[in-house]
Each structure stands twice: as C-alpha cells, then as structure tokens.
Amino acid sequence: MQKTVYSPGPVVRKKGQLYDNPETDVEKIRLTIDGREVEAEKGMNVLEAARLAGIEIPSLCYLRHINEIGSCRVCLVEVEIKGAKTLQASCVYPATEGLVVHTSSPRVRRVRKTMVELLLSDHHLNQAHPAGPDFVDMP
Numbered sequence: 581m582q583k584t585v586y587s588p589g590p591v592v593r594k595k596g597q598l599y600d601n602p603e604t605d606v607e608k609i610r611l612t613i614d615g616r617e618v619e620a621e622k623g624m625n626v627l628e629a630a631r632l633a634g635i636e637i638p639s640l641c642y643l644r645h646i647n648e649i650g651s652c653r654v655c656l657v658e659v660e661i662k663g664a665k666t667l668q669a670s671c672v673y674p675a676t677e678g679l680v681v682h683t684s685s686p687r688v689r690r691v692r693k694t695m696v697e698l699l700l701s702d703h704h705l706n707q708a709h710p711a712g713p714d715f716v717d718m719p
C-alpha cells in the first residue's frame with residue numbers, strides 16, 4: 581500500500597491577514613506572551629500566536645493541519661488562569677483575548693527538559709550520540 585504524504589502547502593496571505601486562514605475578516609485578539617503584548621487571529625493556538633510574534637517555543641509533534649494532538653508536551657508553557665499558573669501544551673491551547681503566557685520560566689524549562697528526557701529514555705542514544713545516553717542539553 582502506498583503511503584500518502586500530506587503537505588500544508590504554501591502560506592498565502594491577503595492584505596491585513598496575519599496567518600494562513602483563508603477568511604479575510606478574521607477577528608484579531610491581543611494576548612501577552614513573555615511580558616509582550618502581541619496580536620494574533622482568533623482561532624490560533626498559543627504556539628502559532630507566539631511564532632507569529634517571533635517568540636520561539638520548541639515543538640516536536642505539532643504539524644499544523646496534520647498532527648494536532650498535543651502528545652509530546654515539548655511545547656509546554658505556563659498560562660495564567662484566574663491568577664493561577666498552569667502548564668499547558670501551547671500547540672493545542674487556544675490563544676484568547678487577554679491571555680497571559682510565559683514560555684521560558686524556570687518551571688517551564690525544567691518540566692520541558694523532563695519531557696524530552698522521558699521521550700529519549702526509550703532510545704539508545706549511546707549508539708547514536710558520542711556523548712552517551714545522559715546527553716540532554718536544553719537551555
């Protein structure tokens with residue numbers, strides 16, 4: 581059986597359009613990411629909103645329109661909800677008006693590193709990398 585390969589295709593933007601949403605009258609929202617107020621389109625997730633603003637969040641399993649299940653948790657961020665900070669996968673968490681997001685707090689970096697370590701724990705890195713199985717170096 582032949583395997584089908586999907587491609588998201590080229591991004592086509594119309595005037596006043598922030599992302600590849602084909603609708604022209606897309607509602608804009610404002611949220612705060614790492615202390616910066618940024619603009620995004622309603623319907624985006626936090627990962628897309630951050631990338632649109634030039635803020636990097638690492639991701640592994642997310643492929644827009646292809647794989648949006650939020651399984652690896654490498655894209656974790658802290659989201660403030662009613663004063664409490666919760667960890668959320670940014671690739672499946674909706675960007676909403678007034679949302680406050682922290683992408684690189686010590687807690688986020690620590691948990692993100694643990695997620696990568698868990699993912700790699702079932703792989704034989706000692707044969708793939710000269711640094712051996714304990715080599716995980718994330719900022």
Ligand code: FES
Pocket residue numbers: 638639640641642649650651652653654655656669670671672
């Ligand atoms: S990129 Fe894998 S959960 Fe978000």
